[in-house]
Amino acid sequence: MKTSALFQLLTMLVLLSHGTSLVRSAEPSTAEAAFPETRDRLLNQAQAKGLTAKEHFDLSVTLLGTGQYGEALVVSRLGMGLTQDPKAKALFLMLAAQCNGAQGHYVSAAEAALEGQRLNPLSVELAALRLAYFTKIGNAAQAKSAEDTLKQLDPSGQPVLTGAELVALAKGVIEIAAAIRVIYEVTHDAWPRIQPEVERVALRMTELWSKLSSGGGRTTVNLRAR
C-alpha cells in the first residue's frame, strides 16, 4: 500500500517534470469539492439522454480525482467506445492508465499507456506514464523505448512525424506543387490574372504550417487535457 502511494507520487512527479497539463486539468481538489454536484448533474443527464464522450471524460476525471478509481476506469472505457477520434481515445487511455496504476494494476496501466501512445505519438504525458509504469513492472525494453520517446518529444518540441502528421505533410507537399505551378505562371506575365490564386494558396499553406507546428492537428474534441 505504501509502495503504491509512493509510486503514484513518482508518477505525478514524472508528469509534472515534463510540463504536463493533465494533472492541472484534472484539478482533483476542485473536482473533489464539486464532485457530488457534478456527479449528480452528469447522472441526471445520462438518464435523460445518455452521456456523450466528453461527458464520460469529465465524469471519469471527476471520479479519478475523488479516488473512485474502479468507477473512473469503467466510465473511461465506456467513453472510449463513443468516439472515433484517435487522440480522444488516447485521452481515455491516459485516464485508464492512471486508474489502473492507482489500483496497483501496473501491467494494465502500462499497456493502456502504450496503447494510448500508439494513438497519439506526440503525447508527452503518455510517454511519461509509459516510462513510469514499465519501469515499475521491470520491462527494461519498454521502459527504454518510452524514455527515448520522451527525449524525442520533450527537448525542443519538435514533432515526431508519424501517422496523421505524415499525411498532413504529404498534403503540404501537394499544396507546394500547386504553388510551384503558380510561380511558373507568374514568371510568364500572368500576375494580374492569377494573383487571387497565389494569395489563396499562400493563405492555405500558412494555415497548414500553423497546424503542423502546433502539433499536427490536435483533436477537435474539446476535452480538458490536450
Added chain:
Amino acid sequence: MRHLAFLILLFGLVTAQAQSLPYTQRLYCNLTLEYWRTRPIGPAYLDSMKPLVAGTCWAVEAKGQTLLITAAHNLALGPNFITATPPRAKLLAIHVEPIVGLLAQPVSAVGMPLGVSDWVGLRPVDATVFKGSQILTLSKTVPKLGDSVTVIGFPDTAHEQRTTRTITALSPNNEFVVFNEPLEPGYSGGVVLNAKNQAVGVVVTTDKKQSNALLLSPEKLVSLQWKPFEQLRHRRLDQ
C-alpha cells in the same frame, strides 16, 4: 515578389521537415536466459538472467516487399550471439521479446538468410512501423576498397547518430567489409550507406578492435526463409 519569397521559404521549411525522418529505428530486446546451475555442495538449481539488448534496425524495400533489417544477434540469433555464462552454469533456454521503434511495436515474423549469417529480416505486427523511418533501397553495386561510407544507428543514444568510415578490407566473396575504425555497440544492426544514400550493408560487429558489416543485395532479401516469430520467441537449448 513577396509572395514568391514566402512560398520559397515555406517550401524549404517543409522539405527540411520531410528530410528529418530518421534513417533507422531503435530495437530493444528483453532476453530471459535460463540456466541450470550446479554448486560444489548441495543440489543444482534453476537460475535466470534478464539482460537488455539494444540495437538498431532499418526499413528497406526490395522487389516489392518492405521489411526491417537488423543484426541477428540483436534477437539472440546467429553465429555472433554469445552470452557470458556464469560459472558452473549451463544455458537451458532463451526467451526473446523484441520491440521496434518509439511506439514499441512487436515483431510478427523473422526472415532467416540461407546459411549461417548474422543478419535477419523482420516483419512488424503493425505496418505503421515503416512510417517511423525512411524506407531505403539497396544498392545494386558492391562498394570498393577505400570507399567512404556512412553508418547510421543508435549507439546508446535516444537520437539517431551517423558517422563516416572507410572500407579497409573486403572479403573475397563480397560477403562483408571491414571499417578503418571500430563502431560503438548500439550501431549493431545499423545501416551502411554509400555516397548515393543507398543501403549497402548491415553492421554486425561492433568490437573494440574491429567493426564489420555484411553486404546485402535484393537477391539476398528475396531468399529469406520466413518463420512466425512465435516459433523463435522461446528456444530450448537442452534438447
